[in-house]
Every structure is written in C-alpha cells, then in structure tokens.
Amino acid sequence: QTGAPRSVQTNDDFAGVGPGSGNSGDANDGFGTRWIVNGNIPQTGGFGANTQWYAFKTGVNILQPAQGTFTNQRSRNIFYQPGFQNWNFGLFKNFYTTESQFITMRFEVFNWLNHPNWGGSSGGGLDLNPNDANFGKITFKDGQRQLQLSLRYTF
Helix, strand or coil, X not given: CCCCEECCEECCCCCCCXXXXXXXXXXXXXXXXXXXXXXXXXXXXXXXXXXXXXXXXXXXXXXXXXXXCCXXXXXXXXXXXXXXXXXXXXXXXXXXXCCCCEEEEEEEEECCCCCCEECCCCCCXXXXXXXXXXXXXXXXXXXXXXXEEEEEEEC
C-alpha cells in the first residue's frame, strides 16, 4: 500500500493572525502554515536516521512564506511517506471432546514476513517540519512480527 500523504508545514504564524484562527497546528493534522514548494523535489528512498527520504533543501526548494501572507500555493499532501505492507497468517484446529463440545487451538502470526514499515503505517514518521534537524528523514519504523496462541473451549 502506498504511504500516507503529508504536507510541509509548521505551526508558525506567518500571517500574523494569532492563535485560534486556523493558522496554527501541527503538520500531521492538516492545520498550520504550509511552506512553499519550489520545483520538483526528488525522492531519495533512504531509510534510517542518517539518510533522507526526500532531498529537501530549505531555502532552495522549500521556502518560508513571506511575513503577513498566507501561502496561496496548492501544496497540501503532495509528499508521500514510504509504502507499507502487512501480511498476517493464521491456523486453527478444532478438537472435539463430545459431539457438541470442542476446544479450538489457534495460532496467528501478524506481519509474518517481518517486513519493517518505515515511518509507520499510521503516517507520522516522516519529519516534514523545515525547522527540525531531522527534516525530510524517516524517524522511526514499526511492524515487527507478533505471535499469538489461543485456546477456546466451546460448549
């Protein structure tokens, strides 16, 4: 599945309208001041703490809006986090003790391929705040394999 769409924005008030005006918020909730995207920004596809997912250059292809203005560029959700995969597997067997009573043994594996999801499947691991040192980097991963075994007695 493709990654979650995101925007380059901060909670800075460049327009000068103050809190409560819909111009502040965080980059994950769709509110805040969107920065100006200048040109085509290549996706490097790098993972880990020291590599960039996008080759951003603040001041070159990511520009701060002018003071006292709103960004008029249609720039919401134009960048995508890495895609994610989730493969689950399950087996079960019924053991009958009588004709109407049985024990179900179930074994389940979540993310059985143990494929890491860089940036998380919920859409929060790509840092798109130009003021942060990790701007353009994937800051975490999730999706480790989980095993589950269960017994159920049905009567």
